[in-house]
Amino acid sequence: MSTSTRLSRRDFLRLAAVGAGALALRACGVRPGNGTPGTTTRITLKTGGWPIDVPFTGEQLSAFQKGYNKAFQQWLDLNPGVTVEKIEFNVWSADALRTAVAGGTAPFQYPIGVLGGWNVPGIQASFAEGLFADITAAFHNNKVGDLLDPKVAASTSRWQTRDGIVFGIPYEVVSSEGFFFNRAHLAEIGMDEIPLTWTWQDMRELALKLTKGERKGLAMAAYVLDWILPTMGIDFDGLLSRYPVPGRSFNWRWDFTTFVDDIAEGVNLWRTMYFEDQSVYSDPNFWDFSQNGQLAAAFYAEKASMTPGIHLFFSDMANKMNKTIREADEFMGFVRQPLGPLGFTYQLPFSVSAWAFNPDLNPEELDKAVSLFSYMLLGDGFVTIAQEIYKETGDPSEIVRAIRWPFANKYSHTIPGVPGTLDEATGKRYSEAINTLFSQPKLPEVGEYVPAEVNRGPGDTPWYDKLTRWAYSTDPFDVKADAAELEKILNQQAKTFPSGVDEKAFAEGIHRYYQDVAAFLQANAPTFYEQRFKPFYDLRIKPEFG
Amino acid sequence: MSLFPAVGRKQFRTRLSWYTVVAFLWLGVVLHLLPFYLMMVISITPASEAMSMPPKLWPSQPTLAAWRLVLNLSEVAKSVLAQPLSRYFLNSLIMTFGTMALSIPVTSLAAYAVSKLIKGRAAKNLFIFFIGTLMLPGIVSLIPSFLLTRNFPFPLPVAPHIPGTDIPFPTLRLWNTYWAVIVPAGFSAGNFLLFKGFFDGIPDSIINAARVDGGSEFNIFRRIILPMSIPVYAVVAYFQFGATWDSYLWPLVVIQDSKIAPLTVAIRSITDAFNYAGTTNPMTAFGASAQMNELLRQGLSWNGLMVLGLLQALPVFLFFIIAREYLLKGVKIQGLK
């Protein structure tokens, strides 16, 4: 159609009728082969633009961009024959990514959680389905393990299988969820920091004290009960609300009735804060968890003294408020979620966010892809970028403003060529809080003990259904009846999923898992262990798994 | 002016009901305009107060900073927008007009035939054949459709080999060309419904009279039906323009070359990165906001998103105005009778 200048209406109809045929002249072709082995092949890696991008162009490059360009060129010089091409693609759209992976058109790197549902079983199942490339060889060949922070390297549930097959590269460290708090407001009531061991009851009192006229003590989103109840061991995959049942169907069953009084207590606590104390700025339609939403806006405007977040938002929030890192440290602090009434927290001190690679790449391409990714984000390229930022600005805190701290690599504290420590650059109070948080003991993760299930089993939808009702409903409801119903729905769904996991391996893993959990709780949450875990263990685990 | 009596307009009751109608219509207008107003206001609000609740009716310090930022986005933030905005704009225009040029004739002729030419059981079956696809949520056929653009006519990632040889079947690849957007939209079931409804309303007697005069079916359509149907063509063209102009997921999966990518893909990827950051799950929020940090550093915020939204909506407004003129032509036809 491009060749004909003007089409009469009749021509057009004819063309439309044979449209597909006419196109054949232009677009006929089959998929090209992947290069011939043995020769120096030219490799092209396609990226959606994040985090590996093509060099930045333009007149006013930021210090980060200049550093990025330099590091990128260094890598290209080391790897002749490789080109990186930018494509128009949104890796955050699950629909688009799923489609592209199905048809072999995905970019070489994408976030592991988008297809994996952002949870460990989903990520492991996605790998089993072949949605991520097996990069074990490339990972070891490029010695990526040596680049990682030891704590990150040890936290493998989101990027390795239980047997050590690698399918992702850790990229950033995500702290436990918690709250940013306004330091000035805290000072008004004579407090300096919030202790790590605070409980939800403390939270209630604190929020009440911080509420002053129009200003609310806490800005909180509709997922609030999903933060409170898990600290009592009650969650969709909670310690006390789910138990293993090996067999031909899905390996887990739910129990929300045994500890239903705890649920009622948690629900009650929140409803008192929201409806009676009126110390919370919230709405059932607030779902944001970020530096961009309405909750954060209230926090910036100092209309709320606390807002939910994770530590990584610190840099983003500083950028958003147009503050330097030091000013941000003056303005706000961060503390993880409160503990449950019996001193339990389900939270890991941190978790790892990883990126996966396109399973259609051949081994040679994968090797280069992994090399590029780890070079730029973890290794020498990373150092170059940081050094350039320092050279340009003369201020190490600008590194933290551009790349969110702490890093997944081993440069979180010192970077060669940058004087001082990054902890200082980040702000003393904030970095201390984060370092303390990260060194907290870690609750064992079941994914590291039992083989991954290909069938992901029931989704968490019914769980969230009940949470929204309990948190905001103004119509009367009965927690006991709801909990029983929730349990029934999930167990009925679970029966319909076949299990592909070896029963023996499962039972063996489960045994070790609960032993380790018991040991952890005895050391870190003894009251919870005695009053909740032990009864649960005797009821559900001991008879079957000893 | 057909419903209110031609005489007695000054009577109190008539006047009262007349003003009631006018007031009702203006109320609707105001409610329709509020979201636009809100969008305009946010776009000129300083970033720091852009997302405050409740929204302000007028910013304390109006600023055009967001407009300036967005219009130069491809220069200040090449990593965010690979091509100049005008390039995406042009691509969107090509795809939109290409789709309209293909789909409107194809669809309307079929609708006319099913409405007026083909009768009986064949017409009924055709009707179901043409609208049946509307009834399955489109998302489930996304992957097969996408695979078709890769290796037409095989809905497979790789074309199968011709049996007994090593040669793969020859296939047609529309993927990553403008055609991948235009050709699959060649027939629109929704527009078929709109056209058929309108053609159903045209009395058969008009067509029969023309047949008596010896016109070929196509000439009857062109000389008699088409002029009568200008309003519905204007409406459908407008709907089709809006739908194609705003389509996002399909172009996102079938086009990867930024030189031919449409405006929605460029804009929605930015706004989505922003919106995904507002999710329940900290891991999701965190992941998406990794990209956000870059946008934030460039100064993009809600005000900038509103500018992008307005830019995206602008051509649809313009096309609406054009379509409206054709729609109003129908009024003149009405006057002639």
Place this chain on the structure above:
Amino acid sequence: MTASAETLNPSSIAPPIEVAQRRRFWTNWLFVIPAMLFQFFWGWYPMVVAIFLSLTNAPIRGDLQWRWFENYARLVQDPLVPFAFRVTLVYAALSIALTFFIPILVAILLMEMPPKTMRIMMILWYLPLSGIASTLFWQYMYNESFGIFQWIATAVLGLEPQAFLSSERWVLFWLVVPGILMYGPGLYYMAGLQSIPKSYYEAAEIEGAGFWRKIWTISLPRLRPIIAMTLTFAIIGSLQEFTWMDLMTRGGPNGASRTVVMYMFTLLNNGRYGDATALAVMLFILIMAIVLVYRAVFKSDPDV
């Protein structure tokens, strides 16, 4: 009818009737063949592939395995599925009852305005609305603390604070309300109204017909085929509604606004492509049944 037109054909060089009929038959089909090709290859073909996938494990990559009706069996046993179907049906019924008829009236009234006013009002009424802005706007309207609706309920009407979107009983109603204004095809009615000759109304007026009577006896009957089509469209669209709830309530509270398509997306995001496809096919069957029944009941010909 065609035959009688042929016999009346006065042209002496007219071909024998059978030949003319045969030719007419082929020209008729020429009108539809291009559309059939497109609809076959880009409409039905991928859809049938998808339906076929609902009988398999529907892997995104890897080996295809037959599951026959396993996916369907799993859905039938899932308590959330019948619940989602109920929500969908209630929403569709509410949405058609509350939003379908007002735009017809508005279009009729707009045609009454003096030409200049009409030109302006038409632009403003039917201005295309952007997704982000309208979502922000309605979230603001519905906000329980400072939204305009709450203000109307408490300050103007003196009621207790209302729950709006967080009320399980009323959430579907409140989700439908914005559609009363924002529902689209008003323009299409205007196109239809314009094809009604003015003389019809003049004749009616001479016979003493008033405002409502003219609407009832002239405007609506002439619009009937058009309404038949928009109603088909509205039925299909409302049974597949998803975006709106997703933005406003995420299916809550307690699943009270989770439609079938919304649950389908949940399944997709849980990596259950086969189940999602099976659910879509179940919805397809329901919609098809409703549309067929509706078409049998509602005849669209105005001359009958």
